[in-house]
Amino acid sequence: MGIGRIAIVGTGHAGVQAAASLRQDGFEGELFLIGEETDLPYHKPPLSKTFLKDDVPQLQLLRPEDFYARNRVELLSGRCVSAIDPAGKRLEFTHGGVLSFDRLVLATGARPRLPAVPGTDLEGVLALRNRADGLALRAALPAAGDVVVVGGGFIGMELASTFAALGRSVAVLEAAPRILGRAVSPLISDHLADRAVASGIRILTGTGLAAIAGEAGRVRRITTGDGQSLPAQLVVIGIGVEPNVELAAAAGLAFSNGIAVDAAFRTSAPDIYAVGDVASYEHWLAGRVLRLESVQNATDQARSAAAHLLGRPAPFRAVPWFWSDQGDARLQMVGLAYDPDRDVVRGDPQSGAFSVFRYRGDRLLSIETVNRPSDHMLGRKLLAAGIAPPIAMVRDAGADLRSLLEGEPKTSARAAVVSS
Amino acid sequence: MTTIVFIQPDGTRREVDAKAGESGMQAAVRAGVDGIVGECGGACMCATCHVQVSEADDARIGPREAIEEEMLESVLDDVSPASRLSCQIKLRPDLEGLVLNVVEVV
Numbered sequence: 001m002g003i004g005r006i007a008i009v010g011t012g013h014a015g016v017q018a019a020a021s022l023r024q025d026g027f028e029g030e031l032f033l034i035g036e037e038t039d040l041p042y043h044k045p046p047l048s049k050t051f052l053k054d055d056v057p058q059l060q061l062l063r064p065e066d067f068y069a070r071n072r073v074e075l076l077s078g079r080c081v082s083a084i085d086p087a088g089k090r091l092e093f094t095h096g097g098v099l100s101f102d103r104l105v106l107a108t109g110a111r112p113r114l115p116a117v118p119g120t121d122l123e124g125v126l127a128l129r130n131r132a133d134g135l136a137l138r139a140a141l142p143a144a145g146d147v148v149v150v151g152g153g154f155i156g157m158e159l160a161s162t163f164a165a166l167g168r169s170v171a172v173l174e175a176a177p178r179i180l181g182r183a184v185s186p187l188i189s190d191h192l193a194d195r196a197v198a199s200g201i202r203i204l205t206g207t208g209l210a211a212i213a214g215e216a217g218r219v220r221r222i223t224t225g226d227g228q229s230l231p232a233q234l235v236v237i238g239i240g241v242e243p244n245v246e247l248a249a250a251a252g253l254a255f256s257n258g259i260a261v262d263a264a265f266r267t268s269a270p271d272i273y274a275v276g277d278v279a280s281y282e283h284w285l286a287g288r289v290l291r292l293e294s295v296q297n298a299t300d301q302a303r304s305a306a307a308h309l310l311g312r313p314a315p316f317r318a319v320p321w322f323w324s325d326q327g328d329a330r331l332q333m334v335g336l337a338y339d340p341d342r343d344v345v346r347g348d349p350q351s352g353a354f355s356v357f358r359y360r361g362d363r364l365l366s367i368e369t370v371n372r373p374s375d376h377m378l379g380r381k382l383l384a385a386g387i388a389p390p391i392a393m394v395r396d397a398g399a400d401l402r403s404l405l406e407g408e409p410k411t412s413a414r415a416a417v418v419s420s
Numbered sequence: 421m422t423t424i425v426f427i428q429p430d431g432t433r434r435e436v437d438a439k440a441g442e443s444g445m446q447a448a449v450r451a452g453v454d455g456i457v458g459e460c461g462g463a464c465m466c467a468t469c470h471v472q473v474s475e476a477d478d479a480r481i482g483p484r485e486a487i488e489e490e491m492l493e494s495v496l497d498d499v500s501p502a503s504r505l506s507c508q509i510k511l512r513p514d515l516e517g518l519v520l521n522v523v524e525v526v
């Protein structure tokens with residue numbers, strides 16, 4: 001029996017790709033794409049990169065304006081879904097109205113976590129997830145000579161470099177012993193920290209945020225866990241995100257650090273799927289349940305979920321990749337490094353361009369590169385093909401690692417990039 | 421403003437007025453040019469903005485940066501000298517009349 005109507009909740013990278021893929025894969029029924037944001041769906045990564053620097057802030061649209069009408073996607077912007085009834089196959093909107101569905105895709109993403117300290121409600125304390133946040137940051141910048149970034153993760157470090165480039169005095173607070181500690185190898189973390197410090201950013205590690213203080217409702221300073229006091233006219237919170245699971249939880253869907261889905265992106269409720277930042281699943285490459293936060297993960301999952309939903313399942317074998325721009329350092333990552341026991345460096349960190357190949361035993365887990373795009377692209381193919389270069393070869397700057405891919409099918413190159 | 425031309429594999433032409441500072445990919449997505457997806461938003465990470473250009477236009481655009489070169493080499497079985505990633509082409513006024521041939525990638 002054909003599917004009459006599919007509803008997608010969330011108009012981020014995952015929701016929009018799901019809509020596009022459903023149409024591309026031949027779905028002919030009604031397609032609703034629902035999101036609480038009022039803008040046409042747009043790219044999030046530039047928000048912490050170019051959006052703050054451009055003279056006129058431009059949103060970069062995910063799809064052309066006429067894409068939705070052309071593809072018969074009923075885009076309901078500015079509409080928040082307040083409840084799901086899995087048994088009755090209906091959803092409810094915050095400001096009234098219901099919509100029935102045959103299949104539902106949850107792509108509700110994540111939102112910034114806020115620290116449990118006094119003062120987060122002061123004016124000038126911001127977090128960054130969407131356009132409104134980006135505009136608020138821009139508006140706050142002119143009056144902010146001193147900026148404190150709470151959290152040395154990707155978004156925190158990107159923002160810190162942007163603020164420094166805009167001539168602000170910037171301090172980053174990181175509770176862990178190093179920035180980006182959970183995400184990258186110690187070598188890359190140290191290298192990026194050195195670069196940040198060289199560009200004038202102060203990094204305080206091993207200490208968290210204790211309190212934010214203000215006057216007349218506006219932020220003035222912060223206090224660190226170890227008692228230091230720093231001036232701040234702008235405080236940006238970047239301590240990570242939490243998945244938007246409330247809808248799913250209230251509907252009784254199973255979750256573990258995100259909405260739990262199986263290999264076909266099905267939740268515990270029949271005919272309800274979840275993809276993107278909100279979904280947790282057993283990753284084929286890592287062999288464990290996890291939730292990834294990246295554009296690649298959102299779009300590749302959405303493509304795969306659309307295929308499964310239309311009864312054309314293909315095993316999900318996309319290789320995860322990610323990037324981050326921090327000043328003049330372009331970090332690129334491919335693979336997932338769980339429990340690495342060996343990091344092998346290729347190239348010379350002093351030169352500002354090098355890579356770290358991370359291994360567990362003789363298995364290649366991931367490659368992290370700084371300003372070395374060729375190693376990154378090679379890594380996508382190696383990981384897709386399950387090939388681990390011998391360590392001696394990685395260390396030997398003269399060895400051509402591409403020779404390891406000889407005999408691999410040509411199509412693997414493209415599949416590693418545009419897995420459709 | 422710079423006017424550029426996109427040509428589809430079937431020969432269909434489409435003129436697009438690019439805004440100052442826009443990339444070829446951004447202009448294409450804004451105007452809804454088929455075959456230019458721009459999945460990574462111009463970060464040189466996805467190659468879904470691949471186009472081909474004439475030798476003369478290639479010279480006008482200027483040399484590829486390493487990241488564009490590497491991405492092209494990695495995704496194409498056969499990188500022709502005419503291949504470019506349109507997200508890396510900043511549309512300056514002197515690129516008026518630039519012709520970008522859409523290559524089917526996806």
Ligand SMILES: Cc1cc2nc3c(=O)[nH]c(=O)nc-3n(C[C@H](O)[C@H](O)[C@H](O)COP(=O)(O)OP(=O)(O)OC[C@H]3O[C@@H](n4cnc5c(N)ncnc54)[C@H](O)[C@@H]3O)c2cc1C
Nearest residue numbers: 010012013014035036044045081108109276277293294295
């Ligand atoms: C500043 C910033 C920089 C980033 N940089 C990078 C980068 O360089 N590289 C990279 O790979 N990734 C980056 N990311 C992460 C990437 O943007 C996310 O992984 C991606 O957006 C996830 O897509 P998604 O569709 O799952 O969620 P989202 O993009 O968060 O979209 C979810 C949407 O659902 C809506 N929604 C939620 N609940 C409801 C509801 N009940 N009703 C209606 N609508 C609802 C939300 O408003 C939101 O629009 C960055 C993120 C940010 C914020």
Ligand code: FES
Nearest residue numbers: 462464466467507
């Ligand atoms: S838009 Fe992704 S490489 Fe050009």
